[in-house]
Amino acid sequence: MRPLTLWRYEIRRTGWTALLGPPIAVALGIAAALANPQPGDTTTARILLGALEMAIPLAAGVSCASLIGRDPAVEIQLTSPTAYRVTLVRRMAVTLGWTAAVAMLMAGVLIVTGWWDRWPASHGPVAGQLTWLAPTLGLSGLGFAAGAVLRSPGGAGALVTSVWAIQQFFAGSAQENLPGRLLYLFATTRGAVPGDWTANRLTLLGAAAVLIALALVVVGRSERLIDGEDE
Amino acid sequence: MTVFGASLRYEFHMQVRKRSVWIVPALILVLFVLIGGSLLRDLFDPRERAADPRTAVVALAVQIFGLLAIGFGGLLADRFVRDDRLRVAPILDATPASPGARLLGKYLGTGAATAIPIAVAYFGFATAYAVDAGAPAALGWALAAFAAVFVPGLLFVAAFALAVPMVMPAPLFRVLFVGYWLWGNVVSPDIMPTLARTLIHPLGGYPLAALFDFHGIDGQDTWAGPIPGATLNFLRPDPTPALAWLSIALLLILAAAALAGGQALRARRLR
Numbered sequence: 209m210r211p212l213t214l215w216r217y218e219i220r221r222t223g224w225t226a227l228l229g230p231p232i233a234v235a236l237g238i239a240a241a242l243a244n245p246q247p248g249d250t251t252t253a254r255i256l257l258g259a260l261e262m263a264i265p266l267a268a269g270v271s272c273a274s275l276i277g278r279d280p281a282v283e284i285q286l287t288s289p290t291a292y293r294v295t296l297v298r299r300m301a302v303t304l305g306w307t308a309a310v311a312m313l314m315a316g317v318l319i320v321t322g323w324w325d326r327w328p329a330s331h332g333p334v335a336g337q338l339t340w341l342a343p344t345l346g347l348s349g350l351g352f353a354a355g356a357v358l359r360s361p362g363g364a365g366a367l368v369t370s371v372w373a374i375q376q377f378f379a380g381s382a383q384e385n386l387p388g389r390l391l392y393l394f395a396t397t398r399g400a401v402p403g404d405w406t407a408n409r410l411t412l413l414g415a416a417a418v419l420i421a422l423a424l425v426v427v428g429r430s431e432r433l434i435d436g437e438d439e
Numbered sequence: 440m441t442v443f444g445a446s447l448r449y450e451f452h453m454q455v456r457k458r459s460v461w462i463v464p465a466l467i468l469v470l471f472v473l474i475g476g477s478l479l480r481d482l483f484d485p486r487e488r489a490a491d492p493r494t495a496v497v498a499l500a501v502q503i504f505g506l507l508a509i510g511f512g513g514l515l516a517d518r519f520v521r522d523d524r525l526r527v528a529p530i531l532d533a534t535p536a537s538p539g540a541r542l543l544g545k546y547l548g549t550g551a552a553t554a555i556p557i558a559v560a561y562f563g564f565a566t567a568y569a570v571d572a573g574a575p576a577a578l579g580w581a582l583a584a585f586a587a588v589f590v591p592g593l594l595f596v597a598a599f600a601l602a603v604p605m606v607m608p609a610p611l612f613r614v615l616f617v618g619y620w621l622w623g624n625v626v627s628p629d630i631m632p633t634l635a636r637t638l639i640h641p642l643g644g645y646p647l648a649a650l651f652d653f654h655g656i657d658g659q660d661t662w663a664g665p666i667p668g669a670t671l672n673f674l675r676p677d678p679t680p681a682l683a684w685l686s687i688a689l690l691l692i693l694a695a696a697a698l699a700g701g702q703a704l705r706a707r708r709l710r
Binding site for chain 2: 223270361362366368
């Protein structure tokens with residue numbers, strides 16, 4: 209199979225959520241910024257960066273939670289020379305690549321128009337890209353791992369959305385201690401201690417790496433994928 | 440009636456045996472204890488907890504319901520579209536069983552099964568509190584809060600979770616649903632136009648304020664009624680018990696409308 213055909217197929221199998229999620233997230237973020245009646249550019253800039261840090265990672269996380277458990281004939285996938293986990297990693301790459309393209313476009317527009325710098329904690333145009341990259345990978349890793357363990361897109365998606373929401377509801381108490389601060393998803397726009405920002409972003413990236421590795425180990429045990437799928 | 444009963448029983452059993460229906464709320468509760476645990480700890484601390492058992496268990500209801508309803512909606516999102524995806528829907532359609540009775544059975548059966556872990560969590564904590572505080576009345580208030588806040592809210596969420604994935608993929612519904620839940624329940628109306636504090640408030644602002652006289656743990660917050668300068672204030676009359684019942688009725692009517700819409704969409708696609 210030619211690579212182009214292969215990738216085109218994987219894009220289609222990845223699904224509409226991965227494709228539509230990030231642009232919808234951006235649109236809702238911009239709508240929220242426009243609807244904000246509070247005076248001053250700082251709050252508006254915070255909402256715009258919030259779309260990058262909160263909405264886009266949520267869409268990516270739920271998409272990655274839905275990768276496992278959707279193939280109608282996974283047994284055939286398991287007999288092909290390409291390992292199924294390689295296929296899943298390709299689909300995750302499609303999801304994350306598209307998410308990154310949308311996020312970088314939005315970040316680029318915010319940087320060019322000057323909105324980026326109007327939020328004091330934006331950490332510059334280069335390192336500041338971790339604003340969306342770290343929570344996106346963190347939630348995607350969580351979603352992928354939950355999908356691999358539960359084998360249920362519903363369960364894994366529910367877990368990702370609940371973890372996201374609990375960090376929104378309890379922004380203060382989630383950051384009372386150091387482990388909570390290091391794993392807090394919204395450290396740029398709702399972070400408690402600015403000095404922890406770099407460590408927080410790197411911890412999220414590390415957690416994502418661990419979770420993705422865990423998911424790949426679990427998916428590698430192929431008998432789990434056909435043994436009583438949790439529909 | 441037998442179709443409804445059979446569908447309800449089967450869907451209930453199918454859903455209640457799903458591992459993720461139990462694992463997801465359990466993990467979220469663990470996270471809640473780790474992150475928002477100070478609220479729970481206060482419940483068992485005689486110096487910190489609300490003096491009134493009613494305030495204590497109603498506050499607990501807001502926390503447990505506000506948090507676990509998100510997973511509840513997410514877990515139910517694939518239930519209605521699943522029959523089509525697994526290609527069993529045409530077989531079921533070929534039987535004399537009416538699609539409406541099947542959908543109603545599915546709705547109440549899967550909804551009840553997915554709500555069981557939530558009820559176990561709520562009544563578990565409420566019972567522990569009642570024993571710890573020596574306040575058996577707390578259990579009565581917990582039952583009342585479950586009936587007036589959890590049940591209408593969960594019926595509302597379940598109807599949309601079943602119907603909306605007819606028009607968008609279930610994962611996209613999960614993303615938009617959690618966004619809605621935050622926007623329509625928690626966001627303050629003076630920040631942006633929102634349904635929070637209106638009569639259409641699945642977290643139950645009007646029943647909380649008017650039926651349970653609940654104004655936050657410290658008695659400072661009200662979750663219903665107008666906010667000066669906010670948009671949509673015409674949907675936020677001053678809370679009264681009659682308006683609380685109206686709010687509950689509105690949630691149930693919207694739930695019925697969502698289900699009817701989902702059913703109509705499916706019938707149209709079959710034609």
